Amino acid sequence: MKATILAVVLTFSSLAAHGESAEEFYRGKQISLIIGYNPGGSYDAYGRLATNFLPRFIPGNPVLVAKNMPGVGSVKAANFLATQASRDGLTLGIIGQALALTQALRDTAVEYDMRDFTWIGRFTSAVELTEVWHTAPVKTIEDAMKRETILAATSAGSTTDVFPRLMNRIAGTKFKLVKGYAGTSGSVLAMQRGETEGSLDSVDALLFIRPDWLRDKTVSVLVQYAQHRHPALPDVPALVEFGKTAQDKQVLALFASNADVGRSLMAPPGIPADRVAVLRRAFSAMVADPAFREQVAKSKIELNPLPGDVMQKMMADTLNVSPEVFARAIALNKE
Secondary structure (H helix, E strand, O other), rough: HHHHHHHHHHHHHHHHOOOOHHHHOOOOOOEEEEEEOOOOOOHHHHHHHHHHHHHHOOOOEEEEEEEEOOOHHHHHHHHHHHHHHOOOOEEEEOOOOOOHHHOOOOOOOOOOOOOOOEEEEEOOOOOOOEEEOOOOOOOOOOHHOOOOEEOOOOOOOOOHHHHHHHHHHHHHOOOOOOOOHHHHHHHHHHHHHHHOEEEEEEEHHHHHHHHHHHHHEEEEEEEEOOOOOOOOOOOEEEEHHOOOOOOOOHHHHHHHOOOOOOOOEEOOOOOHHHHHHHHHHHHHHHHHOHHHHHHHHOOOOOOOOOEEHHHHHHHHHHHHOOOHHHHHHHHHHOO
């Protein structure tokens, strides 16, 4: 008799759990947010904003807890999210903008596929660019095709190294790299000191950290490494524009995917569809919220959001290319 009653109770409990709505599922739960970088950087800044605001828009008001997992340019966090993290909607992530490119270049450390992740939404694009100091005779990308231009760089394989070399091979620029500087800030400082003529920088830095540089024409921006021109730089060509063939445009789109991924919120593969819908709705409501936007403005960081379904398609379009395109990208990236 007792065994029969227990079986009935377990059956009804199972049915109830199976029929639980996503809204009911999140009530009283804790969600982990895996951030693939150390505290203090821009990835962490967006992550901390999400921990404060996103739960307000998820039915049931769960708690969102940030957990930093730095390593290998966030490949460590991406691998964890792809292979070990829970797939129930209680684990989210913020990973590096370059990881689609890292995957395309067949990095042996990669255990993830960016197409398989569940994309919740993008906070902002993150466009990198090459700029030159006002004292340099080079003012446009056409000038850089005619004259050698010395740029500061950090190390081999960094975007400060990869993007200018790519421009030399695709567009015919004559960038000469001086490596060994400490981070982008070190490269920018080298340009200011006159040790080099230019450096890699970012739209975000020019808009919020050094806005006077654009206003006073302290620097000239030669190219932005993106698929599309940033609204703040409508006259500066984007990387993909230099592709002369359909294949080259696809290759450049792989490299330019860095900018489009930017600072995005995602989750492991295989999340139940109803929970994905809840998380995407919550993200869209958060980035439209006046209080959230006010805090973004106070933090002096960019907000250029995209919804999760658009990000999902972007990842598929970027990486669903022929083996020949991947081979060409690898060849162009070789020293």
